[in-house]
Amino acid sequence: MKPIISFVALAICLNINCEGQVNTSNATIKKPQQTNKKMTTSTNPYFNKTSKEKINISEQEWEKTLSPELFEIARKKATERAYTGKYDNFFDRGFYYCAACGNKLFESDSKFASGCGWPSFFETYSETSVQYITDKSHGMIRTEVVCGRCNAHLGHVFDDGPKPTGKRFCMNSISLVFEKK
């Protein structure tokens, strides 16, 4: 009997392990971090480079639509680490669009090497490209810059930029999509 009992015990044990693994992997698949991995601008139904229509959808819808890293910055106002963004040291000629909705934000002619670790511009593409919000977080008073169409967090603007505007729009690369002229 002993070997049979052991066998049954082992079988039960294996089943539990097996189920445990199946459950774990199912749970993992359901996490947005996993499903969003393949998400790009082409799978984002709100990404449109010509529409001016404002986007007002729930945070849950944004979370389903954006990649995890873009969601963290665009909707949770996170900041990418300095000197790590793909557009920090990048000076090709073209336009920068909102990575969340495709709104045209900046032109390469207004980009300059600020040395601050994030892509920097001295002016926006148009007056309606962005909106401004007073940001009192982290014990500072700063001006937050959000997308004029979808309200995605883009970065902050400071008054230490070059002429002619004197502004430095300090942006997250992850919030931007570049396209050549």
Ligand SMILES: [Zn+2]
């Ligand atoms: Zn946008």
